[in-house]
Amino acid sequence: MLKKLKSLFIVEDESDKKSTSDQSQEQPKPESETPVPMPEIEVNIEIPEIKDPQGKPDPKFVDILLKAIEKNNMDGFDYLEYKQSLQSLQGMSMDDATRYKSAFAMAKTMGATPEKLLKSANHYINILKKEESKFKEALVNQRKSQIQGREAKIKSVETSIQEKKAQIKKLMQEIEKKEKELEKLKTEINKSAAKVESTNERFHLALNVVMSQITHDLEKMKEFLR
Numbered sequence: 001m002l003k004k005l006k007s008l009f010i011v012e013d014e015s016d017k018k019s020t021s022d023q024s025q026e027q028p029k030p031e032s033e034t035p036v037p038m039p040e041i042e043v044n045i046e047i048p049e050i051k052d053p054q055g056k057p058d059p060k061f062v063d064i065l066l067k068a069i070e071k072n073n074m075d076g077f078d079y080l081e082y083k084q085s086l087q088s089l090q091g092m093s094m095d096d097a098t099r100y101k102s103a104f105a106m107a108k109t110m111g112a113t114p115e116k117l118l119k120s121a122n123h124y125i126n127i128l129k130k131e132e133s134k135f136k137e138a139l140v141n142q143r144k145s146q147i148q149g150r151e152a153k154i155k156s157v158e159t160s161i162q163e164k165k166a167q168i169k170k171l172m173q174e175i176e177k178k179e180k181e182l183e184k185l186k187t188e189i190n191k192s193a194a195k196v197e198s199t200n201e202r203f204h205l206a207l208n209v210v211m212s213q214i215t216h217d218l219e220k221m222k223e224f225l226r
Contacts, residue, residue: 005066061206077110078120100224114225146192
């Protein structure tokens with residue numbers, strides 16, 4: 001299941017995209033289909049504002065996010081199955097409206113409705129938001145344990161240095177020792193801060209890739225599934 005979810009949400013490499021594009025060009029154009037009538041619905045759904053993802057997401061964080069989605073997979077035909085149908089039509093020569101409506105035509109035979117699809121997509125958005133909240137809490141704890149403690153130590157050493165400088169020459173060796181300790185602590189805190197921020201960036205890169213795709217589908221469903 002996790003492997004299938006990855007295939008739905010992870011962006012392919014350019015070489016893979018080119019291969020897929022070449023294959024799609026070789027496929028015959030599908031026969032024109034009768035437009036699928038869509039029911040008139042009104043669904044109020046919160047769509048988060050997500051920046052466009054850049055770069056490749058960290059596989060570790062992608063796995064964490066997709067495992068959370070997998071663990072909370074709703075019963076029956078929902079957004080995930082609908083997205084799979086959308087993906088199966090990716091290589092076809094059709095615009096977004098046709099593709100989303102055609103996928104819905106298949107979904108409809110499985111008991112899906114626009115309301116159910118929108119509701120389930122929002123369900124997975126909320127799952128990702130919960131994962132983001134858990135990550136933020138863990139990040140705060142990391143910053144507290146790895147940075148704030150050392151910041152207090154730096155202040156203590158700096159105070160000690162000032163005190164030692166006021167003493168007689170026999171304390172100069174101790175002052176030099178403390179200055180070296182201070183530099184070591186500054187180096188450690190810089191490394192720790194960089195590591196924590198790198199972790200934060202890698203998580204949000206993975207989050208943005210997955211959430212932006214769901215958000216895109218939500219917008220398209222609101223536009224076309226009516």
